[in-house]
Amino acid sequence: MTCPDQPGVVADLSARLLSFGCNILESNQFFQPAADSNREDGLGSFFMRVVLATPEGLDFATLQSSIDEFATKFDANISLQPADKQVSTILMVSKFDHCLQDILYRVQKGTLPLDIKAVVSNHADARNTVERLGIPFYLWPVTKDNKKEQEAKMDELIERTDAELVVLARYMQILSDDLSSKHFGKIINIHHSFLPAFKGAKPYHRAWERGVKLIGATAHYVTPDLDEGPIIEQDTERVNHAYNPDELVSRGRDIEARVLSRALRLHAEGRVFIDGHRTVVFSK
Known part of the structure; x- marks a missing residue:
């Protein structure tokens, strides 16, 4: 996930994942200050990669819908895919x-x-x-x-x-x-x-x-x-x-x-x- 740097990004995403019973196994984050960012809006950039353990029987369509809501709220580019994808x-x-x-x-x-x-x-x-x-x-x-x-x-x-x-x-x-x-x-x-x-x-x-x-x-x-x-x-x-x-x-x-x-x-x-x-x- 990448988006303009702003308060609440990690908290919101973590809360959504928790509500679906997901467990965060790995989380990497990086903040790019506005002075070094390639964004045209003059804001800093925030990058994040999260590895999840999902509960059995998880409704992935509903999870994806919640992730899409997150993306709209924070103007984020985000993707969700199986960790073992080829x-x-x-x-x-x-x-x-x-x-x-x-x-x-x-x-x-x-x-x-x-x-x-x-x-x-x-x-x-x-x-x-x-x-x-x-x-x-x-x-x-x-x-x-x-x-x-x-x-x-x-x-x-x-x-x-x-x-x-x-x-x-x-x-x-x-x-x-x-x-x-x-x-x-x-x-x-x-x-x-x-x-x-x-x-x-x-x-x-x-x-x-x-x-x-x-x-x-x-x-x-x-x-x-x-x-x-x-x-x-x-x-x-x-x-x-x-x-x-x-x-x-x-x-x-x-x-x-x-x-x-x-x-x-x-x-x-x-x-x-x-x-x-x-x-x-x-x-x-």
């Missing part, structure tokens, strides 16, 4: 499949709450990996002449599968401004944290040539501004002169995979709030 997801990948493999493994082991509806790629490399798991695989090569057509297919697939999340798991194509804007908040990308210093091909090799001492990765929401969307998760690792370019690539792929998976878990569990160009993340 988020319907489409994965997009090109040739490098380390992030894809990591996601699929975690989903199989039950540590990443995603329901993979399909995998889309502009290369055939991952087809066997995906199809042996019974997941639909779509091979849609992209050129400057057919990009609009292929993105239309992607848009239709999102609608047809009711996908709530699209993951660019090292998908090496730039999405159009239209597609990025239409699905803002539900497309997550991973990239190495050398940007903008090492844009383009072979960033780890170029970083080695410059003698970098830290490598890392950033997971963020996709916007029309390339690789500048709200950041969800980041991590770094120290390296030194003894690492050759291939070792940097290998270390970098490990970081990319784990940062992306952490970001996906945070998003799927409803722990990420988009606040303008920034995010509020209630980590465990």
Whole structure:
């Protein structure tokens, strides 16, 4: 839940939940002062995430109605969903499949709450990996002449599968401004944290040539501004002169995979709030 900061928000919501016999198991809150808030009304922002234990036989429709009344009263954006919900997801990948493999493994082991509806790629490399798991695989090569057509297919697939999340798991194509804007908040990308210093091909090799001492990765929401969307998760690792370019690539792929998976878990569990160009993340 997020709303303009004002007295009585927590008290009102807690009282409503108590009236339905709900028990609060976890509560995270954050206040953003007006001076730092992205709100256009000049007020501060309040963010809150609550985990509930609900009594057996609870009338969820009535609870939702009360939550809707709360939202109207406090001008709040609020959602209510099962804590064990699996988020319907489409994965997009090109040739490098380390992030894809990591996601699929975690989903199989039950540590990443995603329901993979399909995998889309502009290369055939991952087809066997995906199809042996019974997941639909779509091979849609992209050129400057057919990009609009292929993105239309992607848009239709999102609608047809009711996908709530699209993951660019090292998908090496730039999405159009239209597609990025239409699905803002539900497309997550991973990239190495050398940007903008090492844009383009072979960033780890170029970083080695410059003698970098830290490598890392950033997971963020996709916007029309390339690789500048709200950041969800980041991590770094120290390296030194003894690492050759291939070792940097290998270390970098490990970081990319784990940062992306952490970001996906945070998003799927409803722990990420988009606040303008920034995010509020209630980590465990």
